[in-house]
Amino acid sequence: MCKIRYLKCPSCQYVFSEKQFDPYSFKDPCPYCKKQTGLSRGFEKWVSVGIDKCLEIAKNQKLDNDNEKVICIVFLCTALEVLLETVLYELIKTQKSKINLEKIWSRGKRIKEYERFSDCSLKIFLCSKGYDSFYDDWNKLAEVRNKIVHGKFFSRIIEDKIINKILDNCLKVFTEVHNDIQRKK
Numbered sequence: 243m244c245k246i247r248y249l250k251c252p253s254c255q256y257v258f259s260e261k262q263f264d265p266y267s268f269k270d271p272c273p274y275c276k277k278q279t280g281l282s283r284g285f286e287k288w289v290s291v292g293i294d295k296c297l298e299i300a301k302n303q304k305l306d307n308d309n310e311k312v313i314c315i316v317f318l319c320t321a322l323e324v325l326l327e328t329v330l331y332e333l334i335k336t337q338k339s340k341i342n343l344e345k346i347w348s349r350g351k352r353i354k355e356y357e358r359f360s361d362c363s364l365k366i367f368l369c370s371k372g373y374d375s376f377y378d379d380w381n382k383l384a385e386v387r388n389k390i391v392h393g394k395f396f397s398r399i400i401e402d403k404i405i406n407k408i409l410d411n412c413l414k415v416f417t418e419v420h421n422d423i424q425r426k427k
């Protein structure tokens with residue numbers, strides 16, 4: 243599987259995939275602010291090593307094996323929650339949110355904080371970006387993960403194609419959310 247990297251522009255803070263421009267080229271400016279900031283001039287790799295690791299573990303599991311599917315679900319959910327936390331830290335940086343991530347752990351409450359800032363439900367925002375089922379699929383996945391962590395191994399109640407779709411789209415989706423926060427700050 244070809245891994246696409248995501249990079250954050252040090253100037254405008256927008257995140258782009260390598261597919262959108264060549265970060266090694268000094269001639270290729272940032273697609274948003276147009277500053278010529280090649281990789282050696284400070285483009286940062288976006289998403290932490292921890293998120294990358296969780297996604298790698300999730301992707302390496304074979305979904306036709308029940309135990310491996312359980313591992314995939316748990317690690318994929320963890321990656322999604324850390325991605326949500328990452329974009330909320332961006333929100334805190336804008337100073338338009340004072341959410342205390344040390345105290346508010348509920349996924350629902352954290353999503354609501356983004357929605358309060360953005361004036362739009364996350365589901366509608368993602369649909370507008372072409373990710374029609376992501377929000378509902380994520381809810382289904384989180385529900386199964388919660389069952390698993392409470393000792394009920396019902397991994398089969400979620401279809402493999404839903405898991406694969408989330409795996410394929412999660413970084414693209416959170417790039418959209420991250421950039422939405424930059425746009426509205």
Ligand SMILES: [Zn+2]
Pocket residue numbers: 251252253254255256272273274275276277
């Ligand atoms: Zn830029």
